[in-house]
Amino acid sequence: GGVDEIEEIQFNTFDRIGYYKKPGINNLNLLTDQTKGTIAGEGSTFFLLEDQPTANTYAAVKDVHTFSNPGNHFQVEDVILHFLSQNNLSIIDIDVVVLGLNGDIDFDGIYYDLNTSLFKNTRQVYYKHLCGDYLTSSAFALWMSSMIFKHKRIPEIVNLNHKAVKQISNVLIYNQHQNVNHSLMLVSGVA
Numbered sequence: 286g287g288v289d290e291i292e293e294i295q296f297n298t299f300d301r302i303g304y305y306k307k308p309g310i311n312n313l314n315l316l317t318d319q320t321k322g323t324i325a326g327e328g329s330t331f332f333l334l335e336d337q338p339t340a341n342t343y344a345a346v347k348d349v350h351t352f353s354n355p356g357n358h359f360q361v362e363d364v365i366l367h368f369l370s371q372n373n374l375s376i377i378d379i380d381v382v383v384l385g386l387n388g389d390i391d392f393d394g395i396y397y398d399l400n401t402s403l404f405k406n407t408r409q410v411y412y413k414h415l416c417g418d419y420l421t422s423s424a425f426a427l428w429m430s431s432m433i434f435k436h437k438r439i440p441e442i443v444n445l446n447h448k449a450v451k452q453i454s455n456v457l458i459y460n461q462h463q464n465v466n467h468s469l470m471l472v473s474g475v476a
Contacts, residue, residue: 286329286330286331286332287329287330287331287421287424288328288329289327289328289329289419289420289421289422289424290327291325291326291327291419296325299325303321303322304322304323305322305323305324305325306318306320306321306322306323306324306388307320307322310324310388312324312414312415312417313414313442315386315387315388315413315414316386316388316393316411316414318388319390320388320390321389321390321391322388322389323387323388323389323413323417323418324387324388324413324414324417324418325417325418325419326413326416326417326418326419326422327417327419328416328419328421328422328424328425330421330424330425330427330428332427332428332431334346338475342475343431343434343435343474343475344430344431344434344435344472344473344474344475345472345473345474345475346427346470346471346472347372347471347472347473348368348371348372348469348470348471349468349469349470349471350364350368350468350469351466351467351468351469352364352467353465353466353467354464354465355464355467358394358395358398358399358402361395361399361467362399362402362403364467364469365399365403365457365459365469366403368469368471369457369471372471374455374471376403376404376406376407377406378454378455379407379455379456379457380407380408380450380452380453380454380455380456381407381408381409381410381430381433381439381450381453381455381456381457382404382407382408382409382410382456382457382458382459383410383411383412383426383429383430383456383457383458383459384396384399384400384409384410384411384445384459384460385411385412385413385422385423385426385458385459385460385461386411386413386445387413387418388413388414391463392461392463392464395461395464396459399459400445400446406448407448408439408444408446408447408448408449408450409444409445409446409448410429410439410443410444410445411443411445412425412426412429412443415429415442415443420462422460423458423460423468423470426458426460426470427458427470427472429443430456430458430470430472431472433453433456434453434456434472434474434475437453439453453474454473454474455471455472455473455474456471456472456473457469457470457471457472458470458471458472
């Protein structure tokens with residue numbers, strides 16, 4: 286598990302350099318605000334990981350990959366496709382993609398490029414309007430993905446599109462921070 290807490294000096298520094306949106310934005314309007322910055326978040330997430338499934342297991346982290354400084358969304362696509370192929374999957378095997386959109390017009394473009402290219406036929410959801418943005422927010426995305434497997438449904442509040450999904454077997458989490466640090470997590474359901 287882990288805890289990511291913002292201290293006042295960190296918040297003030299991030300705010301001063303324009304990392305946060307101006308006060309007063311409704312978090313549910315995060316993607317329609319069309320301004321620079323994001324909303325602050327904090328989180329703590331704890332998981333019980335085991336090498337063998339039990340009767341209470343509903344999701345499995347199959348693989349994790351991080352990479353830095355891709356030149357454009359085509360390079361991100363290449364990394365994602367390679368990551369999937371290393372797991373004997375292709376993009377059509379991904380039922381849901383969880384995206385780290387944070388409402389910052391300077392850095393969300395890569396997600397929108399992927400939405401209309403690599404992920405155009407995939408159910409897309411996002412999460413930072415619920416938890417804010419913080420350096421380990423991918424843990425919230427992992428928890429949310431686990432809950433999708435556990436409850437066998439996608440909450441309306443996280444939908445970016447409504448592409449039909451017959452059964453959710455594989456979820457891909459893609460997050461990035463200011464187009465520098467990128468991460469992928471492959472999560473699969475456990476029958």
